[in-house]
Amino acid sequence: xxxxxxxxxxxxxxxxxxxVIKCTYSDSxxxxxxxxxQELGKRPQLIIDIRSNVGEKKDQRIxxxxxxxxxxxxxxxxxxxxxxxxxxxxxxxxxxxxNKLTFGGGTRVLVKP
Amino acid sequence: DSGVTQTPKHxxxxxxxxxxxxxxxxxxxxxxxxxxxxxxxxxxxxxxYYNGEERAKGNILExxxxxxxxxxxxxxxxxxxxxxxxxxxxxxxxxxxxxLGSTDTQYFGPGTRLTVL
Numbered sequence: 001x002x003x004x005x006x007x008x009x010x011x012x013x014x015x016x017x018x019x020v021i022k023c024t025y026s027d028s029x030x031x032x033x034x035x036x037x038q039e040l041g042k043r044p045q046l047i048i049d050i051r052s053n054v055g056e057k058k059d060q061r062i063x064x065x066x067x068x069x070x071x072x073x074x075x076x077x078x079x080x081x082x083x084x085x086x087x088x089x090x091x092x093x094x095x096x097x098x099n100k101l102t103f104g105g106g107t108r109v110l111v112k113p
Numbered sequence: 114d115s116g117v118t119q120t121p122k123h124x125x126x127x128x129x130x131x132x133x134x135x136x137x138x139x140x141x142x143x144x145x146x147x148x149x150x151x152x153x154x155x156x157x158x159x160x161x162y163y164n165g166e167e168r169a170k171g172n173i174l175e176x177x178x179x180x181x182x183x184x185x186x187x188x189x190x191x192x193x194x195x196x197x198x199x200x201x202x203x204x205x206x207x208x209x210x211x212x213l214g215s216t217d218t219q220y221f222g223p224g225t226r227l228t229v230l
Binding site: 032034036041042044046091097098099100102103104105 | 115155156157158161168169201218219223226
């Protein structure tokens, strides 16, 4: 089955700096890669996603890149703000696996003012 | 608000007991997924239903079972509860299903926090 690894597990950045989180996946059949933000005790919220026919996608301060050959994808947050502090999860899925999401272990991001 | 609802928000029970968690998907979504989030295991897929039928199973224990009803709401039943079952249980819903050749976005409900004492 699919295995997703996520690094780093914790990330501390100064407000205004950029944050980068990296994930690798094992199943070459995976073709959908969402990123979720989760605040303490709350539901995972989708912040951006990318499909395997696209190499990069941006939404304001957030961008995701995908390298299918290397089987890795990354989340980039620019101009970080204190409200970006949360746990971020990457995930991978594919129709062959029933669309279930396999999550990475999560990255706890702390933005220091 | 994702449009996915879950009840109850919190559940405290004792070892050996049985509980039922309920999920209502977003309007129009036919697929429901259940995930377990514990401190040491992260977010783990349990089971998926599409339009009333089981479609995929993950690391779901035999003590756990689920079903999806004709009105598309789903219930996750946890029995013979153990201390290690304490976790956040999320359901998510999406429009498309397994087997249609594409993947789709899953929206998560607020979760049910289960505490087993």
